Amino acid sequence: MSIEAWTVFALFWVVFVTTPGPNAVNCITNGMNLPFPRAMLGVLAILTQATAFLILSALGVTALIAASPTGFLIAKYLGATVLIWLGIRGWLNANKPVSADDRPAAHVYLHALAIATINPKSVAGYLAAFSQFVQPDVPIWQQMTVILPTALTITTLSYTGFTLLGALMGRAALGAVFNIWVRRVLASCFILYGMALGLSSTPQTGGAR
Numbered sequence: 001m002s003i004e005a006w007t008v009f010a011l012f013w014v015v016f017v018t019t020p021g022p023n024a025v026n027c028i029t030n031g032m033n034l035p036f037p038r039a040m041l042g043v044l045a046i047l048t049q050a051t052a053f054l055i056l057s058a059l060g061v062t063a064l065i066a067a068s069p070t071g072f073l074i075a076k077y078l079g080a081t082v083l084i085w086l087g088i089r090g091w092l093n094a095n096k097p098v099s100a101d102d103r104p105a106a107h108v109y110l111h112a113l114a115i116a117t118i119n120p121k122s123v124a125g126y127l128a129a130f131s132q133f134v135q136p137d138v139p140i141w142q143q144m145t146v147i148l149p150t151a152l153t154i155t156t157l158s159y160t161g162f163t164l165l166g167a168l169m170g171r172a173a174l175g176a177v178f179n180i181w182v183r184r185v186l187a188s189c190f191i192l193y194g195m196a197l198g199l200s201s202t203p204q205t206g207g208a209r
Contacts, residue, residue, distance in 0.1 A: 006146060013151050017158040024162045025189045026115050029090075030108065031166020039167065041105055043159045045112035050155050054148055057126040058140050084195065090187030 023046050030039035 006150065009147065010150055010154065013154050014158075017155050020162075020189075022115050022189075023112075023159060026112055027159050027162035028166035028169065030112070031163040031168075032170035033166075034103065034108065036163070036167050038103075038105055038108055039163050040160070041109045042112035043156065043163060045109045046116045046159050047152055047155060049113060049116035050152060051148070053126050054144070054151060058144055084191050087187045087189070087191030091184050091191075 027039070027042050027046075030042045033039075
């Protein structure tokens with residue numbers, strides 16, 4: 001991958017992972033409600049999903065997923081349902097006190113992994129990265145030695161930032177009413193993302209090389 005191609009890819013990835021979405025909302029929520037080290041397990045889960053999707057993209061699997069309208073629709077509606085359910089549950093539980101120790105580390109990790117994975121709309125992002133920035137005349141795994149660490153580094157910085165933002169917001173909460181409404185806003189984001197996902201279109205593969 002040339003320096004020019006790497007620069008464009010890196011800029012694309014910055015936009016891809018810093019645009020607020022379900023992962024960002026979950027990281028902020030974790031930062032607000034959990035000790036920071038445990039909240040960072042959510043970031044680890046996102047990195048797990050990103051690594052898997054990058055490898056699958058290199059293998060061409062995401063193109064096959066995007067090219068299957070039935071499979072995409074099933075995944076899309078399942079993902080939308082889960083996000084909306086998480087939002088409704090978060091809204092209903094917003095006025096309940098949160099214990100920083102009531103969520104085991106495994107639950108934090110698996111919950112974040114599920115949110116990162118169920119959103120088939122992310123397929124479009126990975127597919128775009130590989131259809132637009134991968135050079136067809138260079139072996140894919142040679143390019144992966146550049147793509148993978150670049151993407152994971154940017155992803156780590158982005159979602160660590162969202163988690164830190166949540167931690168700072170949690171500390172700045174001056175009262176129960178403020179805390180309840182912040183949690184309800186985050187819950188509403190899950191509902192809106194779920195609705196947007198349900199209305200999203202199937203990623204196009206025509207631009208892939």
